[in-house]
Amino acid sequence: MATSILKILVVFLSILSPGVLSKYQLPFQLDTLVLPVTKDSATSLHVTNIQKGTPRAATPLLVDLSNKFLWIDCERNYTSTTYQFPFCHSTQCSRVGNHYCHNCSAPARPGCHDNACAVMTTNPLTHWNVLGELGQDIVSIQLAHGPTSGVFVDVPQFIFSCAPSRLLAGPLPKDVVGVAGLGHNPVAIPHQLASHFGFRPKFGLCLPSSNKGNGVIFFGKGPYELDPGYDTVSHPIVGYTPLTIGPRGGYHIQVTAINIGKKALPFDISSFFRTKRGSFAKALISTTTPYTTLHHSIFMAVTKFFGDQLSWAPQIQPPVSPFGLCFNTSNIATSRMGPAAPSIDLLLQNENVTWTISGANSLVLARPDVWCLGFVDGGIKPRNPIVIGSYQLENNLLEFDLARSRLGFSNSLLFKRTTCATFNFTSTP
Ligand SMILES: *[C@@H]1O[C@H](CO)[C@@H](O)[C@H](O)[C@H]1NC(C)=O
Ligand SMILES: *[C@@H]1O[C@H](CO)[C@@H](O)[C@H](O)[C@H]1NC(C)=O
Ligand SMILES: *[C@@H]1O[C@H](CO)[C@@H](O)[C@H](O)[C@H]1NC(C)=O
């Protein structure tokens, strides 16, 4: 099975780039794929770009770790000639899970057919749900490394939801036409690529901290090399922690305690969830929440304790909204590693597995002369006591190993003298 796929791809790749690739140049590595990621400065959200449809069109999509599949606004400008829609009760339809049989009264177009499979499609910013038509079309994705890096391979019948324009609302980055769902679902992007290419469901996320360069999402085996020139980043993962899946398909980790400036936060965060297997607070990892959002009581404790650890720096009153603690930049030294702030350690399954949030990921330049602690008050009844937001994920490599149900994390790559924007997308064989 795997061999025949490989043969077909060899033929395909030879056609795609004659003279560059032939079967005599085997072995090539069709085991790791990459997508670029940019940061939108207006919204602080991250956007990927997928080549899609016939003719191929660059399709900017919001990166959403919790969404169950890729969805696109098909009403406005989806003109691909290779669009197909699986019928209701088809195998493709049942792969998605919840679905409905749907007729469309308007003239047929992508997103509007009779006897189609309709799936509940979610906007992560507005939390709106509407029915989208399940569709299939070609997607082209770039190979990561080896002699074929820079070459695109096709997934001819990639499954996605073809949604009405009204779903595309909210404070979305300009130009975005849909959402790239990386959540836990058989048709989420990592799972579809894994089953199509026969690699294990695993992906790596490395979000850039500015709009000046591309970050990267890796799919497949790896290694997830950012900048092959640096030995230190050939495997930057410093720890692994168990990954659990939330009811909506999002990824959670378990935080048992928090240290700030190496001192224990005087607040028992593990009281949020007690089971026979231990006590902890569930933390959702979210790319659609710009800043880490904490249950009100955790937020108050963290804000106070962080201020105490940085007592030499006078605070600015009132703090810049939506933050709760701000400082004059002139009191805090800054280096290539970011502002010198007390580290915030999330202690995971035990005290030896620590996700460290350092200055570059904790302090936000809210105004030209004001640093604020980049955490937000989530109120007293949040869905998750901790939501780790995208600012805290930037320039960290996260490895979601869905076959082993674990998350690998690198902590700030700035300490390894690299960033998420060092992957070379233009390299050619
Ligand atoms: C629709 O797509 C075409 C070709 O990609 C592009 O030139 C045009 O600006 C798009 N229109 C809208 C409304 O996005
Ligand atoms: C859709 O239309 C067909 C006939 O065109 C009909 O048999 C079917 O019951 C309709 N389905 C729904 C869900 O209305
Ligand atoms: C920050 O401190 C500098 C120097 O002490 C002062 O000039 C400036 O007004 C302060 N900025 C704010 C926002 O307080």
Ligand SMILES: *[C@@H]1O[C@H](CO)[C@@H](O)[C@H](O)[C@H]1NC(C)=O
């Ligand atoms: C943490 O590391 C220390 C030193 O390596 C070791 O003695 C201790 O057993 C470890 N704790 C756990 C829970 O693994």
Ligand SMILES: *[C@@H]1O[C@H](CO)[C@@H](O)[C@H](O)[C@H]1NC(C)=O
């Ligand atoms: C990326 O790789 C290509 C081909 O190997 C090279 O020409 C180019 O200079 C590289 N870009 C950067 C930014 O290193």
